[in-house]
Amino acid sequence: MPNASDTERTLVAAATAPAGRRVPARAVRMLAFTVCAALILSWPGLAPNPYILSAGVMVASYACTATAWNFMGGFTGYVSLGHAAFFGLGAYGTGVLIRDLDWPPFAAWLAAGVIVVLITVPVGIAALRVRGASFVIVSIAFVLILLLVAQTWQDLTGGSDGLVVPRPFPDLSRPEHHRAFFYLFVALLAVMLLAWWAIDRSRFGTGLKAVREDEDKAQALGVPTRNYKLVAYLISAFFTGLSGGMYALWFGDLDPIFQFSVLLGAYMVLMALLGGVRHLYGPLLGALIVGGALEYFELEFGGTQLHLVAAAVLLGVVVLVTPDGIIPAVRDLVRRFGPQDSSIREMTAAELLAHNRASGRGGPPPDEAPDEAAAPGTGEER
Amino acid sequence: MSGSLLFQSLVLGVLLGGLYALLAAGLTLYFGVMRVVMIAHSAFLILAAYLAWYFNDQTGWDPLLSLFVTVPLFFAAGVGMQRLLIARLRPATLTMMSVLLTFAVALLIEGMIGLIWSGTQRRIQLPYSGSNVEFFGASIAVVKLVAFVLAGASLGLLYLLLTKSRFGRALRATIQHKEAAQLVGIKTDRVAGLGFGLGLATAAVGGTALALDATIYPSLHWHWVGPLMAIIVVGGLGSVPGTAIAAMVLGIGQSLLQVEFGTTWAQTLFYIALFVTLMVRPQGFFGGRLAQRF
Amino acid sequence: MTAHEPPRSLETVDLTKSFGGVRAVDGATVTFRHGRINALIGPNGSGKTTFFNCVTGMIRPDAGTVTYRGQQITGRPPHRIARAGIGRSFQLCRVFPRMTVLENMLVAVRPAGLRDLVGGAGSPAETDKARRLLVRVGIDHLENVEAANLSYGQQKLLELAGVLMGDPDTIMLDEPAGGVNPALIGRIGTLIRELNDEGKTFLVVEHNMDMVMSLSHHVVVFDRGRPIAEGTPSAVRADPRVLEAYLGI
Numbered sequence: 068m069p070n071a072s073d074t075e076r077t078l079v080a081a082a083t084a085p086a087g088r089r090v091p092a093r094a095v096r097m098l099a100f101t102v103c104a105a106l107i108l109s110w111p112g113l114a115p116n117p118y119i120l121s122a123g124v125m126v127a128s129y130a131c132t133a134t135a136w137n138f139m140g141g142f143t144g145y146v147s148l149g150h151a152a153f154f155g156l157g158a159y160g161t162g163v164l165i166r167d168l169d170w171p172p173f174a175a176w177l178a179a180g181v182i183v184v185l186i187t188v189p190v191g192i193a194a195l196r197v198r199g200a201s202f203v204i205v206s207i208a209f210v211l212i213l214l215l216v217a218q219t220w221q222d223l224t225g226g227s228d229g230l231v232v233p234r235p236f237p238d239l240s241r242p243e244h245h246r247a248f249f250y251l252f253v254a255l256l257a258v259m260l261l262a263w264w265a266i267d268r269s270r271f272g273t274g275l276k277a278v279r280e281d282e283d284k285a286q287a288l289g290v291p292t293r294n295y296k297l298v299a300y301l302i303s304a305f306f307t308g309l310s311g312g313m314y315a316l317w318f319g320d321l322d323p324i325f326q327f328s329v330l331l332g333a334y335m336v337l338m339a340l341l342g343g344v345r346h347l348y349g350p351l352l353g354a355l356i357v358g359g360a361l362e363y364f365e366l367e368f369g370g371t372q373l374h375l376v377a378a379a380v381l382l383g384v385v386v387l388v389t390p391d392g393i394i395p396a397v398r399d400l401v402r403r404f405g406p407q408d409s410s411i412r413e414m415t416a417a418e419l420l421a422h423n424r425a426s427g428r429g430g431p432p433p434d435e436a437p438d439e440a441a442a443p444g445t446g447e448e449r
Numbered sequence: 450m451s452g453s454l455l456f457q458s459l460v461l462g463v464l465l466g467g468l469y470a471l472l473a474a475g476l477t478l479y480f481g482v483m484r485v486v487m488i489a490h491s492a493f494l495i496l497a498a499y500l501a502w503y504f505n506d507q508t509g510w511d512p513l514l515s516l517f518v519t520v521p522l523f524f525a526a527g528v529g530m531q532r533l534l535i536a537r538l539r540p541a542t543l544t545m546m547s548v549l550l551t552f553a554v555a556l557l558i559e560g561m562i563g564l565i566w567s568g569t570q571r572r573i574q575l576p577y578s579g580s581n582v583e584f585f586g587a588s589i590a591v592v593k594l595v596a597f598v599l600a601g602a603s604l605g606l607l608y609l610l611l612t613k614s615r616f617g618r619a620l621r622a623t624i625q626h627k628e629a630a631q632l633v634g635i636k637t638d639r640v641a642g643l644g645f646g647l648g649l650a651t652a653a654v655g656g657t658a659l660a661l662d663a664t665i666y667p668s669l670h671w672h673w674v675g676p677l678m679a680i681i682v683v684g685g686l687g688s689v690p691g692t693a694i695a696a697m698v699l700g701i702g703q704s705l706l707q708v709e710f711g712t713t714w715a716q717t718l719f720y721i722a723l724f725v726t727l728m729v730r731p732q733g734f735f736g737g738r739l740a741q742r743f
Numbered sequence: 744m745t746a747h748e749p750p751r752s753l754e755t756v757d758l759t760k761s762f763g764g765v766r767a768v769d770g771a772t773v774t775f776r777h778g779r780i781n782a783l784i785g786p787n788g789s790g791k792t793t794f795f796n797c798v799t800g801m802i803r804p805d806a807g808t809v810t811y812r813g814q815q816i817t818g819r820p821p822h823r824i825a826r827a828g829i830g831r832s833f834q835l836c837r838v839f840p841r842m843t844v845l846e847n848m849l850v851a852v853r854p855a856g857l858r859d860l861v862g863g864a865g866s867p868a869e870t871d872k873a874r875r876l877l878v879r880v881g882i883d884h885l886e887n888v889e890a891a892n893l894s895y896g897q898q899k900l901l902e903l904a905g906v907l908m909g910d911p912d913t914i915m916l917d918e919p920a921g922g923v924n925p926a927l928i929g930r931i932g933t934l935i936r937e938l939n940d941e942g943k944t945f946l947v948v949e950h951n952m953d954m955v956m957s958l959s960h961h962v963v964v965f966d967r968g969r970p971i972a973e974g975t976p977s978a979v980r981a982d983p984r985v986l987e988a989y990l991g992i
Contacts (some may be wrong), residue, residue, distance in 0.1 A: 144542070144545065145545070146545040146548060146549060148488075148548070148549075148552060190724075192728075193724050193727040193728050194727070196727045196728065196731040197727065197731040197732075199544040199545065200480070200484070200486045200544050200548070200686060201682055201686070201727065201731070203486055203544075203545070203548045204486060204678040204679075204681075204682055204723070205723065205724075205727065207488070207674060207675065207678065208675050208678060208679060208719075208720050208723055209720075211671065211674065211675040211720070212675070212717060212720040215713050215716055215717060216713075216717070218713070219713040219714070265860075265861060266860065268863055268864060269859060269860055269861060269862060269863065269864060270849070270852060270854065270855070270858075270859040270862070270863070270864050270865065271859040271860045272864070273842075273846055273849050273850055273852075273864040273865075274850060274854070274859070276839070276841075276842055276846070277839050277842070277850040280839035280840060280841060280842060281837055281838075281839055283801060283821075283833075283837075284833065284837045284838075284839065285839075285850060286800075286801070286820070286821035286822050286825070287799060287801065287821050287822075287825055287830075287831050287833070288822075288825060288830075288850050288851040288905060288906070288908075288909060289822045289825035289826045289851060289853065289854075289909050290822055290850060290851075290854070291820075291822045291854055292822065293820070298860075329671060330556070333552060333556065336549060340549070345841070371563070371564065372559070372560040372561075372562075372563030372564050372568070372667070373560070373564065374560075375556050375557075375559060375560030375563065376556075376557060376560035376561060376564065378556060379553045379554070379555075379556035379557035379560055380553070380557065382549060382550075382552070382553035382556070383534075383550060383553040383554070383557070386538070386546050386549045386550045386553065387534065387537055387538075387550070390538075390539070390542065390546055
């Protein structure tokens with residue numbers, strides 16, 4: 068066996084050699100980032116009319132919620148269909164604090180985020196007692212119960228008459244109002260992306276990803292999975308709550324049916340999944356596509372149920388065809404048809420072996436072959 | 450609360466619990482054979498109710514007759530859904546992805562109902578809609594009684610099928626230990642498909658029973674998802690008798706609370722029960738060995 | 744304890760776990776001594792893996808106690824037991840498929856409270872340690888490859904290296920030789936022996952009798968959920984009860 072690994076190692080060195088070409092890739096990435104950021108930031112200037120501008124604000128709020136959802140869904144693999152609960156709590160929390168306690172709008176907004184976290188602690192503890200299915204059930208149940216309560220508790224929420232949230236900037240005209248909130252949402256999104264990026268490379272993030280891949284194994288390696296999951300859930304709830312609060316400040320009129328909507332939670336999942344839950348920009352990309360489509364449907368078909376059918380079909384297709392999302396799918400395509408990138412990062416062991424064999428510099432010893440043939444099972448089904 | 454009122458709501462609770470039990474049995478079947486939480490179950494329930502209404506609306510015949518169409522149709526749809534959709538998912542992420550897939554199906558059904566029959570509220574008018582029977586001083590609507598008999602009979606049939614038939618034994622073996630069932634020669638894929646078919650058949654029966662007595666509209670299924678999910682967790686995921694008991698207890702509880710606090714707050718009973726179950730006994734109160742890992 | 748025996752490492756008393764009506768582990772009382780390579784053998788279904796799972800906290804036993812270095816660890820959550828110094832591998836190797844080899848290693852880094860939220864996955868020292876362990880098992884050249892793309896043998900080595908990352912005193916391996924080629928079996932055996940020389944206690948479930956007999960100091964034979972015989976490899980091999988249970992003679 069030492070022989071085998073020795074040969075492999077020399078060949079890896081050979082394969083790594085042209086890795087110097089990764090520098091342009093980084094430059095391309097920086098350029099792409101700058102262009103995208105510039106495009107997003109110049110949207111209010113590009114939008115032809117206030118309606119389109121407000122659609123942009125809506126899409127930005129979708130991007131926020133989808134990215135917030137991904138703190139739980141992407142890192143741990145626990146799919147929550149009830150994140151609209153946090154959105155609604157954040158929205159109503161902000162609205163009620165301003166209306167009843169006369170708090171300054173953005174203090175109320177932050178406080179509502181904290182309240183969401185406090186409410187989420189017991190829910191999270193209950194939901195994370197057991198794995199998988201029960202978590203989903205609790206997540207849906209939570210949003211349904213809040214919908215019931217919000218509809219019934221008219222004194223607090225105004226029920227279906229709605230709750231009017233005073234505008235934070237009363238002096239602004241409507242387009243200026245949209246523009247201000249577009250930038251506020253983008254700023255919130257930037258904070259989330261930064262947090263996601265930091266967690267992604269942290270020890271905490273590594274633990275969460277281990278939970279997603281194999282929870283038993285993570286526990287056996289000493290990861291305090293329950294606490295990690297709970298913290299991820301709280302962070303996710305906090306940011307979703309902030310998105311909801313921001314929405315309340317922007318839109319100014321809340322109705323339980325729309326704030327505590329299972330559909331909204333489903334949109335978050337769809338967006339994140341479509342883009343790719345394991346990628347920083349996945350939810351953002353998904354939100355641009357799905358959010359854009361939703362706004363288009365709203366404009367074209369208005370009150371019909373067609374958007375429901377379209378969302379359902381899209382969700383089904385994503386789950387069946389690209390459960391890993393667009394970003395990895397595109398990356399695979401690029402890798403297959405794009406320029407040959409021989410950096411070791413992009414090379415799998417199997418490809419390495421193929422590479423080794425092709426270059427005729429010695430293949431694996433015969434006894435290694437059966438191992439290669441055997442699919443590396445993850446042992447998930449026990 | 451007076452004695453007769455108490456008795457009245459107790460009887461109504463039992464009638465409601467019967468319907469819950471039948472529907473929860475369907476959910477238990479899906480979960481048992483495939484470890485799938487079937488969000489679309491109540492959407493199919495409402496679809497069946499719409500079909501019963503449409504059948505009655507078009508033909509003028511008794512909506513119960515629509516069962517002869519919907520039950521086979523739903524059974525086939527269930528088998529198809531398992532074979533064509535659920536079976537395609539990767540085993541490693543089956544639980545989560547199947548939730549999303551069935552959620553998509555639920556949305557699709559809700560959207561299609563809305564497109565075809567619009568969002569208008571519908572209600573079946575029957576010659577016996579307004580009639581009541583006296584039952585030890587309690588006044589019970591005939592339609593509720595019919596619905597209960599229908600649900601009870603179906604549940605009984607299902608129970609007999611599961612315990613007495615060859616297929617039932619294969620199904621229970623698959624639920625208990627899939628690999629072991631495969632080892633003794635049970636074609637678990639086929640069994641899983643048929644289990645799904647049976648599950649959807651319960652939705653067909655339940656929907657027809659519901660249509661007799663309820664005003665229906667496309668998004669009604671969300672009112673059923675929560676309670677049914679709570680029932681299967683309280684009963685212990687994967688245990689048919691467990692969920693039946695939980696359904697009865699919670700159905701009666703809801704009915705009793707309704708008198709005092711109104712419909713909305715009575716509904717919260719389910720969520721409180723769900724919460725308490727997870728905190729105190731996450732594997733469910735009645736059986737439910739499977740739940741620990743899921 | 745007699746004078747020349749090493750101190751007790753892991754002990755179970757009357758450990759019991761049933762599934763449905765089947766007692767997978769049935770009143771198992773076993774003592775493993777420090778610094779030894781202990782083997783756990785027995786026919787399929789004799790409860791070895793369930794015993795493992797009860798000891799490491801993956802399953803809560805119905806009755807009985809597990810003691811590690813004099814401390815009760817029964818029913819503690821798995822990550823606490825891991826941090827107490829018991830590392831384990833799984834039957835049919837399990838790695839984190841969509842994480843790189845290095846990330847796989849860093850999962851086992853000791854949590855540091857709130858500091859986990861910021862900063863890298865591992866400190867420079869921890870990353871160094873991970874790399875050294877990868878060199879030791881011979882897969883360091885693959886550190887940036889996603890684990891799903893490793894061969895089965897490489898995954899086995901990665902799993903072992905990951906267990907070592909947590910600095911366990913006692914290492915429980917569930918069929919380390921299962922499904923790997925003879926050359927690799929030899930290599931894993933050598934690794935186990937080296938690590939044992941460095942003071943690690945081993946608890947190995949294994950079906951490969953050559954490996955068990957050549958490697959272990961102490962063999963415990965399981966049948967129907969409890970130990971039926973134990974002793975040195977040669978003593979166990981000669982025990983008629985073992986032949987009866989194990990070989991069905």
